[in-house]
Amino acid sequence: MFLRLMFVLLIALNIAVGAWLLLGQPYSRTGMATDPGVPELRLLSELPEPAAPATVPDPAPTAPPASAPQPVVAAKIEGPAPAPSCVALGPFTTPxxxxxAREALSGQARRMRSRQEQVNQSHGWWVYLPAMATRAQALARARELAEHHIDDYFVVSSGEQPNTISLGLFKDQGNARKRRAEVIAAGFPAQVTERSETVAEYWLDLVLPGDAGTRWRSRVPRGIDSRRIPCF
Known part of the structure:
Protein backbone atom coordinates (compact mmCIF):
# COMPACT_ATOMS: atom_id res chain seq x y z
CA MET A 1 0.00 0.00 0.00
CA PHE A 2 2.78 2.38 0.93
CA LEU A 3 4.70 1.64 -2.27
CA ARG A 4 1.62 2.28 -4.39
CA LEU A 5 1.11 5.61 -2.66
CA MET A 6 4.76 6.60 -3.33
CA PHE A 7 4.44 5.69 -6.99
CA VAL A 8 1.31 7.85 -7.36
CA LEU A 9 3.03 10.80 -5.65
CA LEU A 10 6.07 10.53 -7.95
CA ILE A 11 3.83 10.53 -11.02
CA ALA A 12 2.01 13.59 -9.75
CA LEU A 13 5.24 15.35 -8.96
CA ASN A 14 6.58 14.71 -12.48
CA ILE A 15 3.38 16.05 -14.02
CA ALA A 16 3.60 19.20 -11.89
CA VAL A 17 7.22 19.84 -12.80
CA GLY A 18 6.49 19.33 -16.48
CA ALA A 19 3.59 21.74 -16.38
CA TRP A 20 5.70 24.37 -14.61
CA LEU A 21 8.51 24.04 -17.15
CA LEU A 22 6.09 24.34 -20.03
CA LEU A 23 3.80 27.07 -18.75
CA GLY A 24 5.56 28.75 -15.91
CA GLN A 25 8.68 30.40 -17.76
CA PRO A 26 8.47 34.20 -18.03
CA TYR A 27 9.75 34.43 -21.61
CA SER A 28 7.07 32.00 -22.79
CA ARG A 29 4.31 34.40 -21.67
CA THR A 30 5.81 37.78 -22.43
CA GLY A 31 7.30 39.42 -25.45
CA MET A 32 10.86 40.62 -25.78
CA ALA A 33 13.02 40.52 -22.65
CA THR A 34 14.59 43.90 -23.52
CA ASP A 35 13.17 47.37 -23.74
CA PRO A 36 11.99 48.62 -27.10
CA GLY A 37 14.73 50.06 -29.20
CA VAL A 38 17.52 48.18 -27.36
CA PRO A 39 19.29 45.58 -29.51
CA GLU A 40 18.98 42.00 -28.35
CA LEU A 41 22.08 40.38 -26.92
CA ARG A 42 23.12 37.22 -28.71
CA LEU A 43 25.94 34.73 -28.30
CA LEU A 44 28.67 34.74 -30.91
CA SER A 45 27.72 31.24 -31.89
CA GLU A 46 24.17 32.44 -32.67
CA LEU A 47 25.28 35.20 -35.05
CA PRO A 48 24.96 34.49 -38.81
CA GLU A 49 28.12 33.92 -40.90
CA PRO A 50 29.46 37.25 -42.25
CA ALA A 51 29.11 37.72 -45.99
CA ALA A 52 32.31 37.60 -48.05
CA PRO A 53 33.43 41.10 -49.03
CA ALA A 54 32.78 42.04 -52.59
CA THR A 55 35.87 41.89 -54.76
CA VAL A 56 36.82 45.35 -55.93
CA PRO A 57 38.75 45.30 -59.22
CA ASP A 58 42.16 46.89 -59.14
CA PRO A 59 42.18 50.36 -60.61
CA ALA A 60 43.67 50.59 -64.05
CA PRO A 61 47.35 51.60 -63.94
CA THR A 62 47.75 55.24 -64.62
CA ALA A 63 50.61 56.57 -66.70
CA PRO A 64 53.26 58.39 -64.67
CA PRO A 65 53.12 62.14 -65.02
CA ALA A 66 55.25 63.40 -67.83
CA SER A 67 58.45 64.91 -66.49
CA ALA A 68 59.90 68.09 -67.80
CA PRO A 69 62.38 67.52 -70.66
CA GLN A 70 65.93 67.36 -69.40
CA PRO A 71 68.46 69.67 -71.02
CA VAL A 72 70.81 67.88 -73.36
CA VAL A 73 74.42 68.46 -72.36
CA ALA A 74 76.71 68.36 -75.32
CA ALA A 75 79.69 66.08 -74.76
CA LYS A 76 83.03 67.80 -74.94
CA ILE A 77 84.94 66.40 -77.84
CA GLU A 78 88.65 66.48 -77.28
CA GLY A 79 91.13 66.24 -80.04
CA PRO A 80 93.87 63.61 -80.20
CA ALA A 81 96.70 63.95 -77.71
CA PRO A 82 99.87 65.52 -79.11
CA ALA A 83 102.36 62.99 -80.37
CA PRO A 84 105.37 62.43 -78.12
CA SER A 85 108.74 63.89 -79.04
CA CYS A 86 111.96 61.93 -78.81
CA VAL A 87 115.28 63.67 -78.23
CA ALA A 88 118.82 62.78 -77.28
CA LEU A 89 120.52 65.00 -74.69
CA GLY A 90 124.28 65.30 -74.54
CA PRO A 91 127.07 64.84 -74.79
CA PHE A 92 127.78 64.19 -71.12
CA THR A 93 131.35 63.81 -69.97
CA THR A 94 130.95 60.92 -67.54
CA PRO A 95 128.37 58.22 -66.72
CA ALA A 101 120.37 64.06 -65.42
CA ARG A 102 118.27 60.90 -65.49
CA GLU A 103 117.19 61.42 -61.89
CA ALA A 104 116.37 65.09 -62.54
CA LEU A 105 114.16 64.22 -65.54
CA SER A 106 112.45 61.13 -64.13
CA GLY A 107 109.18 63.02 -63.59
CA GLN A 108 109.00 64.52 -67.09
CA ALA A 109 109.95 61.72 -69.50
CA ARG A 110 107.80 58.73 -70.36
CA ARG A 111 110.83 56.56 -71.12
CA MET A 112 114.59 57.05 -70.87
CA ARG A 113 117.73 55.22 -71.82
CA SER A 114 121.42 56.08 -71.54
CA ARG A 115 124.06 55.06 -74.05
CA GLN A 116 127.70 55.56 -74.96
CA GLU A 117 129.20 56.56 -78.30
CA GLN A 118 132.80 56.46 -79.51
CA VAL A 119 133.66 59.62 -81.43
CA ASN A 120 136.75 61.27 -82.81
CA GLN A 121 137.52 64.41 -80.85
CA SER A 122 139.62 67.08 -82.51
CA HIS A 123 142.66 68.42 -80.69
CA GLY A 124 143.51 71.07 -83.27
CA TRP A 125 145.34 71.40 -86.55
CA TRP A 126 149.01 70.42 -86.84
CA VAL A 127 151.45 72.02 -89.29
CA TYR A 128 154.63 70.03 -89.90
CA LEU A 129 157.39 68.98 -92.29
CA PRO A 130 157.36 65.26 -93.20
CA ALA A 131 159.82 63.03 -91.35
CA MET A 132 163.38 62.80 -92.58
CA ALA A 133 165.12 59.45 -93.05
CA THR A 134 167.53 60.15 -90.20
CA ARG A 135 167.73 62.45 -87.25
CA ALA A 136 170.79 64.17 -88.76
CA GLN A 137 168.75 65.09 -91.83
CA ALA A 138 165.95 66.38 -89.64
CA LEU A 139 168.38 68.63 -87.71
CA ALA A 140 169.87 69.95 -90.95
CA ARG A 141 166.38 70.86 -92.21
CA ALA A 142 165.68 72.66 -88.95
CA ARG A 143 168.78 74.85 -89.45
CA GLU A 144 167.54 75.76 -92.91
CA LEU A 145 164.24 76.91 -91.39
CA ALA A 146 166.13 79.16 -88.98
CA GLU A 147 168.10 80.67 -91.87
CA HIS A 148 164.76 81.65 -93.47
CA HIS A 149 163.65 83.29 -90.21
CA ILE A 150 161.07 80.63 -89.50
CA ASP A 151 160.79 80.23 -85.76
CA ASP A 152 158.62 78.14 -83.38
CA TYR A 153 159.54 74.63 -84.52
CA PHE A 154 161.06 71.55 -82.96
CA VAL A 155 162.33 68.18 -84.16
CA VAL A 156 160.26 65.20 -83.00
CA SER A 157 162.62 62.59 -81.64
CA SER A 158 160.22 59.84 -80.52
CA GLY A 159 156.70 58.57 -80.86
CA GLU A 160 154.84 57.50 -83.96
CA GLN A 161 156.52 60.06 -86.27
CA PRO A 162 160.16 60.53 -85.26
CA ASN A 163 162.37 62.98 -87.23
CA THR A 164 159.30 65.05 -88.10
CA ILE A 165 159.64 68.83 -87.74
CA SER A 166 156.63 70.34 -85.97
CA LEU A 167 155.71 73.86 -87.01
CA GLY A 168 152.84 74.42 -84.59
CA LEU A 169 149.47 73.14 -83.33
CA PHE A 170 146.47 75.44 -83.92
CA LYS A 171 142.91 75.27 -82.66
CA ASP A 172 141.64 77.28 -85.62
CA GLN A 173 141.97 75.68 -89.02
CA GLY A 174 142.35 79.08 -90.70
CA ASN A 175 145.44 79.91 -88.61
CA ALA A 176 146.93 76.50 -89.44
CA ARG A 177 146.52 77.11 -93.16
CA LYS A 178 148.10 80.55 -92.84
CA ARG A 179 151.17 79.07 -91.12
CA ARG A 180 151.45 76.38 -93.79
CA ALA A 181 151.31 79.00 -96.57
CA GLU A 182 154.20 80.99 -94.98
CA VAL A 183 156.44 77.91 -94.75
CA ILE A 184 155.65 76.85 -98.32
CA ALA A 185 156.47 80.37 -99.51
CA ALA A 186 159.93 79.92 -97.93
CA GLY A 187 160.50 76.78 -100.02
CA PHE A 188 159.60 74.00 -97.55
CA PRO A 189 156.93 71.30 -98.18
CA ALA A 190 154.77 72.01 -95.11
CA GLN A 191 151.63 70.01 -94.53
CA VAL A 192 148.59 70.43 -92.26
CA THR A 193 146.46 67.74 -90.67
CA GLU A 194 143.85 67.51 -87.96
CA ARG A 195 144.91 65.95 -84.69
CA SER A 196 142.16 63.86 -83.12
CA GLU A 197 141.60 60.95 -80.82
CA THR A 198 138.74 58.56 -80.11
CA VAL A 199 136.88 59.42 -76.91
CA ALA A 200 133.68 58.24 -75.25
CA GLU A 201 130.58 60.44 -75.18
CA TYR A 202 127.50 59.74 -73.08
CA TRP A 203 123.93 60.50 -74.16
CA LEU A 204 120.50 60.35 -72.56
CA ASP A 205 117.58 59.50 -74.86
CA LEU A 206 114.11 60.70 -73.81
CA VAL A 207 110.53 60.09 -74.90
CA LEU A 208 108.70 63.27 -73.85
CA PRO A 209 104.95 64.07 -73.92
CA GLY A 210 103.90 66.17 -76.87
CA ASP A 211 103.30 69.23 -74.68
CA ALA A 212 106.60 68.97 -72.75
CA GLY A 213 108.39 71.50 -74.92
CA THR A 214 111.90 72.29 -73.69
CA ARG A 215 111.21 72.27 -69.95
CA TRP A 216 114.02 69.73 -69.61
CA ARG A 217 116.62 72.49 -70.15
CA SER A 218 116.18 73.82 -66.62
CA ARG A 219 117.07 70.41 -65.17
CA VAL A 220 120.35 69.67 -66.95
CA PRO A 221 123.72 71.49 -66.89
CA ARG A 222 124.42 74.27 -69.37
CA GLY A 223 126.12 73.25 -72.56
CA ILE A 224 124.01 70.11 -72.97
CA ASP A 225 122.51 70.05 -76.44
CA SER A 226 119.63 68.08 -77.93
CA ARG A 227 118.89 66.42 -81.23
CA ARG A 228 115.86 64.66 -82.64
CA ILE A 229 115.96 60.86 -82.73
CA PRO A 230 113.46 58.14 -83.74
CA CYS A 231 111.16 57.20 -80.89
CA PHE A 232 111.87 53.95 -79.10
Whole structure:
Protein backbone atom coordinates (compact mmCIF):
# COMPACT_ATOMS: atom_id res chain seq x y z
CA MET A 1 0.00 0.00 0.00
CA PHE A 2 2.78 2.38 0.93
CA LEU A 3 4.70 1.64 -2.27
CA ARG A 4 1.62 2.28 -4.39
CA LEU A 5 1.11 5.61 -2.66
CA MET A 6 4.76 6.60 -3.33
CA PHE A 7 4.44 5.69 -6.99
CA VAL A 8 1.31 7.85 -7.36
CA LEU A 9 3.03 10.80 -5.65
CA LEU A 10 6.07 10.53 -7.95
CA ILE A 11 3.83 10.53 -11.02
CA ALA A 12 2.01 13.59 -9.75
CA LEU A 13 5.24 15.35 -8.96
CA ASN A 14 6.58 14.71 -12.48
CA ILE A 15 3.38 16.05 -14.02
CA ALA A 16 3.60 19.20 -11.89
CA VAL A 17 7.22 19.84 -12.80
CA GLY A 18 6.49 19.33 -16.48
CA ALA A 19 3.59 21.74 -16.38
CA TRP A 20 5.70 24.37 -14.61
CA LEU A 21 8.51 24.04 -17.15
CA LEU A 22 6.09 24.34 -20.03
CA LEU A 23 3.80 27.07 -18.75
CA GLY A 24 5.56 28.75 -15.91
CA GLN A 25 8.68 30.40 -17.76
CA PRO A 26 8.47 34.20 -18.03
CA TYR A 27 9.75 34.43 -21.61
CA SER A 28 7.07 32.00 -22.79
CA ARG A 29 4.31 34.40 -21.67
CA THR A 30 5.81 37.78 -22.43
CA GLY A 31 7.30 39.42 -25.45
CA MET A 32 10.86 40.62 -25.78
CA ALA A 33 13.02 40.52 -22.65
CA THR A 34 14.59 43.90 -23.52
CA ASP A 35 13.17 47.37 -23.74
CA PRO A 36 11.99 48.62 -27.10
CA GLY A 37 14.73 50.06 -29.20
CA VAL A 38 17.52 48.18 -27.36
CA PRO A 39 19.29 45.58 -29.51
CA GLU A 40 18.98 42.00 -28.35
CA LEU A 41 22.08 40.38 -26.92
CA ARG A 42 23.12 37.22 -28.71
CA LEU A 43 25.94 34.73 -28.30
CA LEU A 44 28.67 34.74 -30.91
CA SER A 45 27.72 31.24 -31.89
CA GLU A 46 24.17 32.44 -32.67
CA LEU A 47 25.28 35.20 -35.05
CA PRO A 48 24.96 34.49 -38.81
CA GLU A 49 28.12 33.92 -40.90
CA PRO A 50 29.46 37.25 -42.25
CA ALA A 51 29.11 37.72 -45.99
CA ALA A 52 32.31 37.60 -48.05
CA PRO A 53 33.43 41.10 -49.03
CA ALA A 54 32.78 42.04 -52.59
CA THR A 55 35.87 41.89 -54.76
CA VAL A 56 36.82 45.35 -55.93
CA PRO A 57 38.75 45.30 -59.22
CA ASP A 58 42.16 46.89 -59.14
CA PRO A 59 42.18 50.36 -60.61
CA ALA A 60 43.67 50.59 -64.05
CA PRO A 61 47.35 51.60 -63.94
CA THR A 62 47.75 55.24 -64.62
CA ALA A 63 50.61 56.57 -66.70
CA PRO A 64 53.26 58.39 -64.67
CA PRO A 65 53.12 62.14 -65.02
CA ALA A 66 55.25 63.40 -67.83
CA SER A 67 58.45 64.91 -66.49
CA ALA A 68 59.90 68.09 -67.80
CA PRO A 69 62.38 67.52 -70.66
CA GLN A 70 65.93 67.36 -69.40
CA PRO A 71 68.46 69.67 -71.02
CA VAL A 72 70.81 67.88 -73.36
CA VAL A 73 74.42 68.46 -72.36
CA ALA A 74 76.71 68.36 -75.32
CA ALA A 75 79.69 66.08 -74.76
CA LYS A 76 83.03 67.80 -74.94
CA ILE A 77 84.94 66.40 -77.84
CA GLU A 78 88.65 66.48 -77.28
CA GLY A 79 91.13 66.24 -80.04
CA PRO A 80 93.87 63.61 -80.20
CA ALA A 81 96.70 63.95 -77.71
CA PRO A 82 99.87 65.52 -79.11
CA ALA A 83 102.36 62.99 -80.37
CA PRO A 84 105.37 62.43 -78.12
CA SER A 85 108.74 63.89 -79.04
CA CYS A 86 111.96 61.93 -78.81
CA VAL A 87 115.28 63.67 -78.23
CA ALA A 88 118.82 62.78 -77.28
CA LEU A 89 120.52 65.00 -74.69
CA GLY A 90 124.28 65.30 -74.54
CA PRO A 91 127.07 64.84 -74.79
CA PHE A 92 127.78 64.19 -71.12
CA THR A 93 131.35 63.81 -69.97
CA THR A 94 130.95 60.92 -67.54
CA PRO A 95 128.37 58.22 -66.72
CA UNK A 96 127.80 60.00 -63.40
CA UNK A 97 126.62 63.11 -65.26
CA UNK A 98 124.11 61.00 -67.17
CA UNK A 99 122.85 59.41 -63.96
CA UNK A 100 122.21 62.80 -62.34
CA ALA A 101 120.37 64.06 -65.42
CA ARG A 102 118.27 60.90 -65.49
CA GLU A 103 117.19 61.42 -61.89
CA ALA A 104 116.37 65.09 -62.54
CA LEU A 105 114.16 64.22 -65.54
CA SER A 106 112.45 61.13 -64.13
CA GLY A 107 109.18 63.02 -63.59
CA GLN A 108 109.00 64.52 -67.09
CA ALA A 109 109.95 61.72 -69.50
CA ARG A 110 107.80 58.73 -70.36
CA ARG A 111 110.83 56.56 -71.12
CA MET A 112 114.59 57.05 -70.87
CA ARG A 113 117.73 55.22 -71.82
CA SER A 114 121.42 56.08 -71.54
CA ARG A 115 124.06 55.06 -74.05
CA GLN A 116 127.70 55.56 -74.96
CA GLU A 117 129.20 56.56 -78.30
CA GLN A 118 132.80 56.46 -79.51
CA VAL A 119 133.66 59.62 -81.43
CA ASN A 120 136.75 61.27 -82.81
CA GLN A 121 137.52 64.41 -80.85
CA SER A 122 139.62 67.08 -82.51
CA HIS A 123 142.66 68.42 -80.69
CA GLY A 124 143.51 71.07 -83.27
CA TRP A 125 145.34 71.40 -86.55
CA TRP A 126 149.01 70.42 -86.84
CA VAL A 127 151.45 72.02 -89.29
CA TYR A 128 154.63 70.03 -89.90
CA LEU A 129 157.39 68.98 -92.29
CA PRO A 130 157.36 65.26 -93.20
CA ALA A 131 159.82 63.03 -91.35
CA MET A 132 163.38 62.80 -92.58
CA ALA A 133 165.12 59.45 -93.05
CA THR A 134 167.53 60.15 -90.20
CA ARG A 135 167.73 62.45 -87.25
CA ALA A 136 170.79 64.17 -88.76
CA GLN A 137 168.75 65.09 -91.83
CA ALA A 138 165.95 66.38 -89.64
CA LEU A 139 168.38 68.63 -87.71
CA ALA A 140 169.87 69.95 -90.95
CA ARG A 141 166.38 70.86 -92.21
CA ALA A 142 165.68 72.66 -88.95
CA ARG A 143 168.78 74.85 -89.45
CA GLU A 144 167.54 75.76 -92.91
CA LEU A 145 164.24 76.91 -91.39
CA ALA A 146 166.13 79.16 -88.98
CA GLU A 147 168.10 80.67 -91.87
CA HIS A 148 164.76 81.65 -93.47
CA HIS A 149 163.65 83.29 -90.21
CA ILE A 150 161.07 80.63 -89.50
CA ASP A 151 160.79 80.23 -85.76
CA ASP A 152 158.62 78.14 -83.38
CA TYR A 153 159.54 74.63 -84.52
CA PHE A 154 161.06 71.55 -82.96
CA VAL A 155 162.33 68.18 -84.16
CA VAL A 156 160.26 65.20 -83.00
CA SER A 157 162.62 62.59 -81.64
CA SER A 158 160.22 59.84 -80.52
CA GLY A 159 156.70 58.57 -80.86
CA GLU A 160 154.84 57.50 -83.96
CA GLN A 161 156.52 60.06 -86.27
CA PRO A 162 160.16 60.53 -85.26
CA ASN A 163 162.37 62.98 -87.23
CA THR A 164 159.30 65.05 -88.10
CA ILE A 165 159.64 68.83 -87.74
CA SER A 166 156.63 70.34 -85.97
CA LEU A 167 155.71 73.86 -87.01
CA GLY A 168 152.84 74.42 -84.59
CA LEU A 169 149.47 73.14 -83.33
CA PHE A 170 146.47 75.44 -83.92
CA LYS A 171 142.91 75.27 -82.66
CA ASP A 172 141.64 77.28 -85.62
CA GLN A 173 141.97 75.68 -89.02
CA GLY A 174 142.35 79.08 -90.70
CA ASN A 175 145.44 79.91 -88.61
CA ALA A 176 146.93 76.50 -89.44
CA ARG A 177 146.52 77.11 -93.16
CA LYS A 178 148.10 80.55 -92.84
CA ARG A 179 151.17 79.07 -91.12
CA ARG A 180 151.45 76.38 -93.79
CA ALA A 181 151.31 79.00 -96.57
CA GLU A 182 154.20 80.99 -94.98
CA VAL A 183 156.44 77.91 -94.75
CA ILE A 184 155.65 76.85 -98.32
CA ALA A 185 156.47 80.37 -99.51
CA ALA A 186 159.93 79.92 -97.93
CA GLY A 187 160.50 76.78 -100.02
CA PHE A 188 159.60 74.00 -97.55
CA PRO A 189 156.93 71.30 -98.18
CA ALA A 190 154.77 72.01 -95.11
CA GLN A 191 151.63 70.01 -94.53
CA VAL A 192 148.59 70.43 -92.26
CA THR A 193 146.46 67.74 -90.67
CA GLU A 194 143.85 67.51 -87.96
CA ARG A 195 144.91 65.95 -84.69
CA SER A 196 142.16 63.86 -83.12
CA GLU A 197 141.60 60.95 -80.82
CA THR A 198 138.74 58.56 -80.11
CA VAL A 199 136.88 59.42 -76.91
CA ALA A 200 133.68 58.24 -75.25
CA GLU A 201 130.58 60.44 -75.18
CA TYR A 202 127.50 59.74 -73.08
CA TRP A 203 123.93 60.50 -74.16
CA LEU A 204 120.50 60.35 -72.56
CA ASP A 205 117.58 59.50 -74.86
CA LEU A 206 114.11 60.70 -73.81
CA VAL A 207 110.53 60.09 -74.90
CA LEU A 208 108.70 63.27 -73.85
CA PRO A 209 104.95 64.07 -73.92
CA GLY A 210 103.90 66.17 -76.87
CA ASP A 211 103.30 69.23 -74.68
CA ALA A 212 106.60 68.97 -72.75
CA GLY A 213 108.39 71.50 -74.92
CA THR A 214 111.90 72.29 -73.69
CA ARG A 215 111.21 72.27 -69.95
CA TRP A 216 114.02 69.73 -69.61
CA ARG A 217 116.62 72.49 -70.15
CA SER A 218 116.18 73.82 -66.62
CA ARG A 219 117.07 70.41 -65.17
CA VAL A 220 120.35 69.67 -66.95
CA PRO A 221 123.72 71.49 -66.89
CA ARG A 222 124.42 74.27 -69.37
CA GLY A 223 126.12 73.25 -72.56
CA ILE A 224 124.01 70.11 -72.97
CA ASP A 225 122.51 70.05 -76.44
CA SER A 226 119.63 68.08 -77.93
CA ARG A 227 118.89 66.42 -81.23
CA ARG A 228 115.86 64.66 -82.64
CA ILE A 229 115.96 60.86 -82.73
CA PRO A 230 113.46 58.14 -83.74
CA CYS A 231 111.16 57.20 -80.89
CA PHE A 232 111.87 53.95 -79.10
Missing amino acids: EDVRR
